[in-house]
Amino acid sequence: MTKCVFCHGEDIREQTVNEELQLNSDIVYAPVSCLVCQTCGERYFDRPTVRHLEKLRAELRSGQVPLKQVGKVLMIESSSMVTARV
Numbered sequence: 001m002t003k004c005v006f007c008h009g010e011d012i013r014e015q016t017v018n019e020e021l022q023l024n025s026d027i028v029y030a031p032v033s034c035l036v037c038q039t040c041g042e043r044y045f046d047r048p049t050v051r052h053l054e055k056l057r058a059e060l061r062s063g064q065v066p067l068k069q070v071g072k073v074l075m076i077e078s079s080s081m082v083t084a085r086v
């Protein structure tokens with residue numbers, strides 16, 4: 001690939017990224033190597049990687065993957081939610 005299909009940027013590099021997989025109300029980070037557009041951040045997965053992620057999703061649902069906790073997901077309480085004004 002020479003150009004990003006979204007922003008037409010030409011700076012695309014192989015990088016290790018943490019792909020986010022949803023597991024119930026949790027997020028599981030799966031480190032994978034893929035091409036990343038350095039301009040807009042779009043990730044390009046090749047076929048084996050897509051298959052690997054699909055397999056991981058299925059294994060996660062059946063609880064076959066050992067996981068470690070690396071952080072918490074926090075949410076701002078609705079009482080302090082700010083309504084955007086146009």
Ligand SMILES: [Zn+2]
Pocket residue numbers: 004005006007008009037038039040041042
């Ligand atoms: Zn791009």
